[in-house]
Amino acid sequence: MAVPKNTKRLISNTFQNYKFGFKTTVKNVFSEPKGVLTPSIVTSISKRKNEPKWMLDFRLKALEIFNKKPLPTWGGDLTKIDFKNLHYYIKAQSKTQTSWNNVNPQIKEAFETLGIPEAEKKFLRGVSAQFESEVVYESVQEVLSKKGVIFMSTDEALKQHPQLLKEYFGKIIPVNDNKFAALNSAVWSGGTFIYIPKGVHVDLPLQAYFRMNAKNMGQFERTLIIADENSSVHYIEGCTAPSYSSNSLHSAVVEIIAKKGSKVTYTTLQDWAHNIYNLVTKRSFVYENAQMVWVDCNMGSKLTMKYPAIFLLGEHARGEIHSLAFAGKNQHQDSGGKIIHGAKNTSSIITSKSISKNGGRATYRGLLQVNKGASGVKSKVSCDALILDNISRSDTYPTMKIEEDDLELAHEATVSKIGEDQLFYLTSRGISETEASSMIVNGFAEPVTKHLPMEYAVELNRLLEMEMTGSVG
Amino acid sequence: MKEILEIKNLHAKAEGKIILKGIDLKIKPGEIHAIMGPNGSGKSTLLNVLLGHPKYESIKGSISLSGKNILKLSPDERSLLGLFGTFQHPIEIPGLNFGTFLRTAKNIHSKAKNQPRLNPTEFIKSTKKYLDLLKLDQHFLSRELNKNFSGGEKKKAEILQMALLEPRIALLDEIDSGLDVDALKAVAKSIKFIAKKSNIGIVLITHYQRLLNYITPDFVHIISDGKIIKSGKKDLALKIEKEGYNSYIK
Numbered sequence: 001m002a003v004p005k006n007t008k009r010l011i012s013n014t015f016q017n018y019k020f021g022f023k024t025t026v027k028n029v030f031s032e033p034k035g036v037l038t039p040s041i042v043t044s045i046s047k048r049k050n051e052p053k054w055m056l057d058f059r060l061k062a063l064e065i066f067n068k069k070p071l072p073t074w075g076g077d078l079t080k081i082d083f084k085n086l087h088y089y090i091k092a093q094s095k096t097q098t099s100w101n102n103v104n105p106q107i108k109e110a111f112e113t114l115g116i117p118e119a120e121k122k123f124l125r126g127v128s129a130q131f132e133s134e135v136v137y138e139s140v141q142e143v144l145s146k147k148g149v150i151f152m153s154t155d156e157a158l159k160q161h162p163q164l165l166k167e168y169f170g171k172i173i174p175v176n177d178n179k180f181a182a183l184n185s186a187v188w189s190g191g192t193f194i195y196i197p198k199g200v201h202v203d204l205p206l207q208a209y210f211r212m213n214a215k216n217m218g219q220f221e222r223t224l225i226i227a228d229e230n231s232s233v234h235y236i237e238g239c240t241a242p243s244y245s246s247n248s249l250h251s252a253v254v255e256i257i258a259k260k261g262s263k264v265t266y267t268t269l270q271d272w273a274h275n276i277y278n279l280v281t282k283r284s285f286v287y288e289n290a291q292m293v294w295v296d297c298n299m300g301s302k303l304t305m306k307y308p309a310i311f312l313l314g315e316h317a318r319g320e321i322h323s324l325a326f327a328g329k330n331q332h333q334d335s336g337g338k339i340i341h342g343a344k345n346t347s348s349i350i351t352s353k354s355i356s357k358n359g360g361r362a363t364y365r366g367l368l369q370v371n372k373g374a375s376g377v378k379s380k381v382s383c384d385a386l387i388l389d390n391i392s393r394s395d396t397y398p399t400m401k402i403e404e405d406d407l408e409l410a411h412e413a414t415v416s417k418i419g420e421d422q423l424f425y426l427t428s429r430g431i432s433e434t435e436a437s438s439m440i441v442n443g444f445a446e447p448v449t450k451h452l453p454m455e456y457a458v459e460l461n462r463l464l465e466m467e468m469t470g471s472v473g
Numbered sequence: 474m475k476e477i478l479e480i481k482n483l484h485a486k487a488e489g490k491i492i493l494k495g496i497d498l499k500i501k502p503g504e505i506h507a508i509m510g511p512n513g514s515g516k517s518t519l520l521n522v523l524l525g526h527p528k529y530e531s532i533k534g535s536i537s538l539s540g541k542n543i544l545k546l547s548p549d550e551r552s553l554l555g556l557f558g559t560f561q562h563p564i565e566i567p568g569l570n571f572g573t574f575l576r577t578a579k580n581i582h583s584k585a586k587n588q589p590r591l592n593p594t595e596f597i598k599s600t601k602k603y604l605d606l607l608k609l610d611q612h613f614l615s616r617e618l619n620k621n622f623s624g625g626e627k628k629k630a631e632i633l634q635m636a637l638l639e640p641r642i643a644l645l646d647e648i649d650s651g652l653d654v655d656a657l658k659a660v661a662k663s664i665k666f667i668a669k670k671s672n673i674g675i676v677l678i679t680h681y682q683r684l685l686n687y688i689t690p691d692f693v694h695i696i697s698d699g700k701i702i703k704s705g706k707k708d709l710a711l712k713i714e715k716e717g718y719n720s721y722i723k
Binding site: 190419420421422423425426427428430431432434435436439440442443444445446447 | 524526527528547548549551552557558560563564566567568569574577578581583585588617618634637655
């Protein structure tokens with residue numbers, strides 16, 4: 001994302017297919033050997049990080065749960081994940097650096113190709129870059145540090161702010177929530193910790209960049225964001241990886257607490273290579289008058305199963321989930337969102353847009369729940385699917401659990417194809433059929449992409465155009 | 474090279490049904506033609522065949538523009554050669570910004586004519602005078618293409634496209650339908666101004682004579698059952714209004 005022009009050219013010249021598929025040759029500092037995940041691997045990860053005992057206990061308990069829980073049988077096909085054939089931890093650089101110059105040259109080059117330092121200079125207040133299991137670079141502008149904003153890897157936060165971690169870590173998404181949250185809890189490494197003090201507004205986004213480089217890799221970052229009362233922050237994550245013939249696994253856990261009157265926007269631009277299983281659990285607790293916005297764009301991966309959730313727990317809390325999924329050849333995007341209204345006069349919006357092409361499959365899976373006593377709820381759910389040919393597929397599984405009568409609810413769902421008349425209209429104005437298709441698809445995605453910062457919206461539209469012109473997949 | 478749209482013995486079908494049964498017509502830049510006819514006579518089919526809609530298939534005859542046979546060309550290629558049409562019911566493209574669309578189309582045409590690209594500022598500047606002419610607000614450009622446009626706005630948006638793309642020949646299908654008198658006046662005035670400025674050959678496709686009170690045609694053609702059965706001057710349109718189509722239809 002946010003790739004400088006000359007590098008874009010370089011990448012597109014080098015890689016016909018997936019444009020972020022370049023590989024970096026780097027001598028790892030340490031790598032857990034591939035194999036069955038055992039308590040000794042978990043203990044080894046914890047010991048290397050010099051963690052307190054409570055965290056090691058937490059990890060070992062999570063491992064037990066992971067081993068006990070069966071694979072989900074709904075959603076996508078998970079049976080091909082070879083858990084015995086993954087590196088659960090790889091460290092590519094000895095420690096996190098705060099200056100680009102000190103980052104391992106090969107890793108630095110990879111992130112430069114992805115445009116990270118340039119984006120940092122132009123429109124971000126802080127950047128974190130994770131390569132394999134560890135954050136290799138992080139930086140936050142002094143103006144924020146002075147105001148007490150904390151932005152660092154979750155590993156570092158465990159050392160520097162143990163009390164905050166003890167209070168919130170694993171509290172939004174308990175370790176036994178699901179099999180992949182348990183796996184993450186056992187082997188988590190890296191990820192972002194953010195704390196925004198009361199009344200502090202971070203005007204430009206903070207971004208984390210996740211890169212998996214090794215083959216048969218498992219990346220398990222863990223992110224925790226706490227927005228204190230009347231604060232605001234926009235966090236953006238981007239993910240890419242080289243393409244391999246064998247599968248890798250990315251399984252993150254993201255927990256967010258939006259306290260009274262705060263606003264948290266969490267934007268994901270997921271463009272993993274097409275050999276990656278992307279199984280992520282994301283959840284936020286939103287209190288009185290606070291607002292949570294998930295903007296979830298899934299372009300890459302082999303299979304994504306991800307349903308960002310919002311628990312509206314205080315009166316007048318608001319939640320929005322805007323998701324965009326593109327499913328091309330051999331891709332299954334199983335995504336959507338969950339909103340639970342647990343307090344009076346709360347409101348929510350779910351917008352889901354999916355595009356499937358070349359045999360790809362896009363599934364919307366959503367939950368809207370209104371608990372007994374949560375009167376005065378307003379909610380609007382719309383999910384639209386665009387299917388670009390006759391071999392692609394779209395499914396919609398909306399679930400509603402409504403225990404309260406006093407509510408305003410709007411729900412709509414559409415499935416469409418690119419209309420012959422729409423194409424004819426645009427081409428009759430001199431626009432080529434390919435470009436006209438892109439314009440229609442970008443227009444379709446606009447209700448989601450309009451929530452992205454401008455630089456990212458431009459980049460995302462370009463990615464969609466690439467998908468449309470067939471230079472990808 | 475002669476800039477002329479020449480239709481010879483054109484036969485065409487849609488969904489298996491033969492609709493055009495031998496149309497002959499010549500239109501030169503600067504001329505104003507009116508094609509009149511009752512519903513179902515083939516007026517809109519003629520427009521769609523000329524512009525290259527994939528649902529319509531020409532089965533006999535030829536269409537040439539500036540001496541070049543265009544029957545095998547795609548709609549965008551025909552557009553770049555200078556053929557333009559407005560639709561009775563322009564289709565909505567949700568999420569597509571009207572201004573972005575218009576600038577994209579304009580720049581594609583400029584490139585084909587070896588003219589410089591317009592940056593957003595230049596584009597706004599060159600669009601302004603036509604917006605004023607059509608009594609449209611600048612803000613109109615930031616709306617989604619044809620989405621929630623009123624009947625009048627849809628027609629004005631079509632004319633605005635004609636103004637910027639500067640075609641050689643423009644076919645305007647029922648451009649007056651759904652317009653109140655004020656809007657009709659503004660649209661008619663704009664069409665005349667733009668046609669004169671860019672020397673465009675105009676074909677007004679219309680059911681009623683009303684539009685012709687505001688734009689005087691040089692030629693009037695009556696179409697019925699897929700054929701032009703009579704051609705004449707402005708007075709032919711007035712006769713139709715008085716006597717109806719029936720006296721011309723066997």
